[in-house]
Amino acid sequence: xxxxxxxxxxxxxxxxxxxxxxxxxxxxxxxxxxxxxxxxxxxxxxxxxxxxxxxxxxxxxxxxxxxxxxxxxxxxxxxxxxxxxxxxxxxxxxxxxxxxxxxxxxxxxxxxxxxxxxxxxxxxxxxxxxxxxxxxxxxxxxxxxxxxxxxxxxxxxxxxxxxxxxxxxxxxxxxxxxxxx
Numbered sequence: 396x397x398x399x400x401x402x403x404x405x406x407x408x409x410x411x412x413x414x415x416x417x418x419x420x421x422x423x424x425x426x427x428x429x430x431x432x433x434x435x436x437x438x439x440x441x442x443x444x445x446x447x448x449x450x451x452x453x454x455x456x457x458x459x460x461x462x463x464x465x466x467x468x469x470x471x472x473x474x475x476x477x478x479x480x481x482x483x484x485x486x487x488x489x490x491x492x493x494x495x496x497x498x499x500x501x502x503x504x505x506x507x508x509x510x511x512x513x514x515x516x517x518x519x520x521x522x523x524x525x526x527x528x529x530x531x532x533x534x535x536x537x538x539x540x541x542x543x544x545x546x547x548x549x550x551x552x553x554x555x556x557x558x559x560x561x562x563x564x565x566x567x568x569x570x571x572x573x574x575x576x
Contacts, residue, residue, distance in 0.1 A: 406494040410487035415550040450486040463510030
């Protein structure tokens with residue numbers, strides 16, 4: 396597998412994992428989603444909101460949108476889980492598109508500029524993508540663990556890449572418009 400193909404597969408896995416996790420979380424009431432729990436962010440809702448806003452932040456850097464830190468101005472804007480879920484799905488689609496539009500492995504060595512509080516960080520596209528994927532996995536795991544403390548069973552999130560387990564995800568991949576393999 397070439398490097399760019401791996402990054403594209405990670406973006407697909409990200410979309411699928413978010414789809415499964417958000418579908419499970421949609422079974423909770425808003426009160427359950429926002430209930431205080433033990434984790435880095437004190438609720439499932441705040442954790443999922445954080446994932447989305449950080450996705451937006453890095454997508455803005457990749458797309459050279461120029462919004463930078465201003466994207467974090469309204470972290471409490473989602474008072475409806477359906478809207479948060481839809482926004483995450485759109486962010487996942489943007490990330491998929493970004494990865495799909497990278498022309499070759501060399502593009503992963505391209506430059507991305509990230510606005511920080513007191514400077515502009517310049518880094519490699521591939522390094523920032525890896526950081527973003529790890530960030531998403533890390534916080535999805537926290538939300539997954541918090542979900543385990545509710546009446547809703549946390550979904551399986553670690554079977555994406557195994558060929559034998561394709562029947563367990565095939566319908567969702569089709570629903571998301573992702574390659575079925």
